[in-house]
Amino acid sequence: MADGYARATGKPGVLCIVPGPGLTNCLSNLGEALLDSVPIVCIVGDVANGSHHRPFQVHSLDNVALLRPVTKQVFAVQRADSIPQAVRMAFQLARGGEPGPVAVVVPYNLLLEMERFHSLPLAPLALPFDEQACARAVQLLSNRGLKVGIYAGMGCMDEAPALLRLAELLQAPVATSISGKGAFPENHPLAVGWGYGPQGSHTAEETFRHIDVVLAVGVKYSEVSTGFYAIPQARRLIHVDINQENLARIMRTDVCVHSEAGLFFDYCLQRAGELCRPANPRLVEFIARHKQTEFRQSDRNYARYCADPFLFLRCLRRLTRPDAMAFVDVSISQYWASEIFAACQPRTFFNPTDNQNMGWSIPAALGAQQAFPGRQTVTVTGDGCFLMSAMELSTAARAELPVKFFVLDDQAYHYMQELQRPAYGRTTATVLARLDYRALAQGWGVAYQEIRSNGELAAGIQSALDHPGPVLVRVAVDYHGRPIRWLRAARQRFLSELSRDQRLRFIARAGVRALDRHPDND
Numbered sequence: 001m002a003d004g005y006a007r008a009t010g011k012p013g014v015l016c017i018v019p020g021p022g023l024t025n026c027l028s029n030l031g032e033a034l035l036d037s038v039p040i041v042c043i044v045g046d047v048a049n050g051s052h053h054r055p056f057q058v059h060s061l062d063n064v065a066l067l068r069p070v071t072k073q074v075f076a077v078q079r080a081d082s083i084p085q086a087v088r089m090a091f092q093l094a095r096g097g098e099p100g101p102v103a104v105v106v107p108y109n110l111l112l113e114m115e116r117f118h119s120l121p122l123a124p125l126a127l128p129f130d131e132q133a134c135a136r137a138v139q140l141l142s143n144r145g146l147k148v149g150i151y152a153g154m155g156c157m158d159e160a161p162a163l164l165r166l167a168e169l170l171q172a173p174v175a176t177s178i179s180g181k182g183a184f185p186e187n188h189p190l191a192v193g194w195g196y197g198p199q200g201s202h203t204a205e206e207t208f209r210h211i212d213v214v215l216a217v218g219v220k221y222s223e224v225s226t227g228f229y230a231i232p233q234a235r236r237l238i239h240v241d242i243n244q245e246n247l248a249r250i251m252r253t254d255v256c257v258h259s260e261a262g263l264f265f266d267y268c269l270q271r272a273g274e275l276c277r278p279a280n281p282r283l284v285e286f287i288a289r290h291k292q293t294e295f296r297q298s299d300r301n302y303a304r305y306c307a308d309p310f311l312f313l314r315c316l317r318r319l320t321r322p323d324a325m326a327f328v329d330v331s332i333s334q335y336w337a338s339e340i341f342a343a344c345q346p347r348t349f350f351n352p353t354d355n356q357n358m359g360w361s362i363p364a365a366l367g368a369q370q371a372f373p374g375r376q377t378v379t380v381t382g383d384g385c386f387l388m389s390a391m392e393l394s395t396a397a398r399a400e401l402p403v404k405f406f407v408l409d410d411q412a413y414h415y416m417q418e419l420q421r422p423a424y425g426r427t428t429a430t431v432l433a434r435l436d437y438r439a440l441a442q443g444w445g446v447a448y449q450e451i452r453s454n455g456e457l458a459a460g461i462q463s464a465l466d467h468p469g470p471v472l473v474r475v476a477v478d479y480h481g482r483p484i485r486w487l488r489a490a491r492q493r494f495l496s497e498l499s500r501d502q503r504l505r506f507i508a509r510a511g512v513r514a515l516d517r518h519p520d521n522d
Ligand SMILES: Cc1ncc(C[n+]2csc(CCOP(=O)(O)OP(=O)(O)O)c2C)c(N)n1
Pocket: 330, 331, 332, 333, 355, 356, 357, 358, 381, 382, 383, 384, 385, 386, 410, 412, 413, 414, 415, 416
């Protein structure tokens, strides 16, 4: 919930937990916030310290050590008078630089003490700005003989107006990373979708084939966003990021700019005269044509029975408002949603990208809905993801948070099946139980709805959206046959990196398994 609140508002979410099980239960989500650059301040009580310390206290795990790998920093407070400073520093650090979770651990006996606090606000952190590198970037961008494309990540999320102005100035097509979706309006004539390689949108891939200089801002080129690093190497690359350690880690980079995105954009926009390019109707027409093709191809129904998940996502986008907040979980549908669910405003599309923490979307959506009670808020989970955190529907009912929870029910971990079947010729531990979702909804006290075919999509989605309270919607889906660009790209990349021996073993196993079939192996 703290993570969803932070992503939706841009402000740190605050999480208060007990040590021991409270802490171990939230480690996966803190890890998500760390890898996805989400500011969270995590206040953790701890067992008594100093003269109050006794052996065998409840929850006396090494809580500080547990927190270290999933946070930017842990402030382990030892005395009551250091609490205010630790909290101030935690907020500053959570927001500062590349955002992330920060923990303050307070032994509970300190909360019984009296203290007069005199804690002054901290001086703001200086934002990184490398003027020389910015100048080199501008020099490259001002060469009108080179075609420029922009790749924008989450680091641009609060700089959308400047990003838009720069893109129009350069007449540059803009692709985003998954978590950058919304930083640039995807209905803009220069928007090409997400990715820019074989794993991303078709239009982005086609458009960036002709690009000479990629300007990447506020991105890391992480495994998930690049389709197991399948994104092509740009002929020339300028990489701008607030965190120096993210620069040039994955891609061969010509200009590394260690700068905050807003300062970089300001610097460029002050040099509008040098960067300005004439309108490029041919590019705009090229993008529009590919978008049309993409849209037409996506219209095809693949489902043999039930609803087509891609058509569901398309319909959901059509029926939700532009400022609706969509939380898309770790299922196959996250890649389809990245392609078809156009985000036209910042902080409207959310995904647990780099920790791929199943079940994240349900509580995250509650945190966001709490921050913005009037905005439509939806989750799209697979049935597997749903099972990881579905109990939080009781919170939606209790706190009257009108989130609409769409569950794509295929009774399987389809994602795992897609990975296992080509490699092993069989699937293992991927089939899920048949659930009575209606009874579950009734138990939690939320409304219930079912969508069983494409014909029911529009009316089913609309009536859930119209309902004033939380609704659980079971969407019975058939994933069969629908191409998954991300998986195809990641698979090809993976295979291309195998040694000759590894590849031979792979092929031999596939051959043996083709003869030795275990259809009910799961
Ligand atoms: C906690 C956790 N366990 C396992 C995984 C590996 N994993 C990624 S997606 C997935 C299956 C998701 O199933 P579902 O939500 O039904 O979506 P579908 O694949 O059917 O689209 C699994 C097991 C993970 N990312 N996180």
